[in-house]
Amino acid sequence: MPLIQRLCIIGVGLIGGSLARILREKGEVGEIVGIGRGEANLRRAVELGVINRYETDPVGGVAGADLVFLATPVCSIASVLARIAPHLAPGCIVTDGGSVKGEIVATCEALMPAGTFFVGGHPIAGTEHSGVEASFASLYQGRRCIVTPTAATDPLALHKVVRMWELAGSEVVLMDVEKHDRVLAAISHLPHMVAYALVNAVGGYDRFEEGILPYSAGGFRDFTRIASSDPAMWRDIALMNRESILEMMDFFSRYFAELRSLVDGEDGAGLEDFFARSKEQRDAIL
Structure with missing residues (x-):
């Protein structure tokens, strides 16, 4: 049966x-x-x-x-x-x-x-x-x-x-439901927010007369694949899990600020360490 x-x-x-x-x-x-x-x-x-x-x-x-x-x-x-x-x-x-x-x-x-x-x-x-x-x-x-x-x-x-x-x-x-919403804000909702923001940023870059998105290759397209997801669905998710997503966006901004500081300070050793830590964690989930 x-x-x-x-x-x-x-x-x-x-x-x-x-x-x-x-x-x-x-x-x-x-x-x-x-x-x-x-x-x-x-x-x-x-x-x-x-x-x-x-x-x-x-x-x-x-x-x-x-x-x-x-x-x-x-x-x-x-x-x-x-x-x-x-x-x-x-x-x-x-x-x-x-x-x-x-x-x-x-x-x-x-x-x-x-x-x-x-x-x-x-x-x-x-x-x-x-x-x-x-x-x-x-x-x-x-x-x-x-x-x-x-x-x-x-x-x-x-x-x-x-x-x-x-x-x-x-x-x-x-x-637990609360843990679920915090976990998903980190592993799913934040990446979508980043992908949507990145495509809008690159698409809106006005340093040149023509748009630069047509020059995108594999890396950009792979990274931003999820920005092709249903906008209405992600609008709803962003609103319903607002607090957890905002918490993760703020947490992410600390790491982005750290990376910006390393680039601005021409800190080669710091950049390599930052990238190596990321690679190690990324490789561990494959």
């Missing part, structure tokens, strides 16, 4: 579509119902075999589901759950893929009717692409997925969500 009898995915894009693909490939889901506003994307999801059928009305779409995965932008997760919560089947588990957890988990737990369960989650995987066409079954293979239980989390619901992500190929880590 599959782990999930009827899976409802709200937001059939890269994240939701990839989860659907791997669970179907593993034979761990009976029926997959996709929900979204873009019918062209949903029709394509059916054509690709990612979902069995789709609904544009979330209320009708969640009927009879034993697990609902919210793969919508972070700012809409709570409002979507508020709409569907009264219509969830008894025993239904709702989980999400949002990269901000504190506000989402607190709000969503309070919205769940008696006999239904919310488990916060965040698969740390993705690309700069979006839509069901961008989804692929191995997205979560060898990646970490953070699951954020609280004192209110049902143990059986937690076990099912953890098992789902393990079947998707992820290493599951249980983490």
Whole structure:
């Protein structure tokens, strides 16, 4: 018997579509119902075999589901759950893929009717692409997925969500919501802020009459790849995890100021040490 009898995915894009693909490939889901506003994307999801059928009305779409995965932008997760919560089947588990957890988990737990369960989650995987066409079954293979239980989390619901992500190929880590938001501000949100700022800085550099972005090569393009991510999604993340992101931006600015001081002071030994420390830490995570 599959782990999930009827899976409802709200937001059939890269994240939701990839989860659907791997669970179907593993034979761990009976029926997959996709929900979204873009019918062209949903029709394509059916054509690709990612979902069995789709609904544009979330209320009708969640009927009879034993697990609902919210793969919508972070700012809409709570409002979507508020709409569907009264219509969830008894025993239904709702989980999400949002990269901000504190506000989402607190709000969503309070919205769940008696006999239904919310488990916060965040698969740390993705690309700069979006839509069901961008989804692929191995997205979560060898990646970490953070699951954020609280004192209110049902143990059986937690076990099912953890098992789902393990079947998707992820290493599951249980983490407190506050720690999650601080960790993600450092390893994900700050790099996106830096990439967006760097592209705008280089693109706006006005020392020459013509723009200089066309001269960019591999290094610049590799470093700034994530600046091609969805602007609306990252607007929402920046606003919802504002305090942790600001803390990391201030912390980063201390290191950038140190580097500037080394360059300004023509401190070759200091620069080499700064770069060597960075290389050592970077190499250690490969």
